Amino acid sequence: MRPNWNLDMLRSKCYSHSMTNTVSHFFINSREDEDSIVVRVNGEAAFLDRKKELEAFDRLAKSGIADKLLAIFKNGLVMKPIKGSTLHRDTVKDKNVSTLVAKAMAQMHKNTKLLPSETEPALIKTIN
Secondary structure (H helix, E strand, C coil): CCCCCCHHHCEEEEEEECCCEEEEEEECCCCCCCCCEEEEEECCCCCCCHHHHHHHHHHHHHCCCCCCCCEEECCEEEECCCCCCCCCHHHHHCHHHHHHHHHHHHHHHHHCCCCHHHCCCCHHHHHC
């Protein structure tokens, strides 16, 4: 992925070992490095449609909402890190934060039209 990297200097940070994914960030100097990458290894998640998820990533990239995925492999993907911070119970209550989230969501929905299959809840159907 990064042939110019000195592997002796490679560092990583694991963000999650959840039920559905393991996400790790790889970099040389810092996580803010322009060429750092995020690798997500998919876990088993019967309720997720990974094909539809990849199609959504592609549409978001074409709309300018997200960067294009760097690589896709059988059970995961490689992408550039997304700059930002995780929302928590207290941060979503902050009016400035909630306004920024609402604006970003509105922009995403304005620039990325839903497919007919995305107009109804899918998770509820899967669980039932």
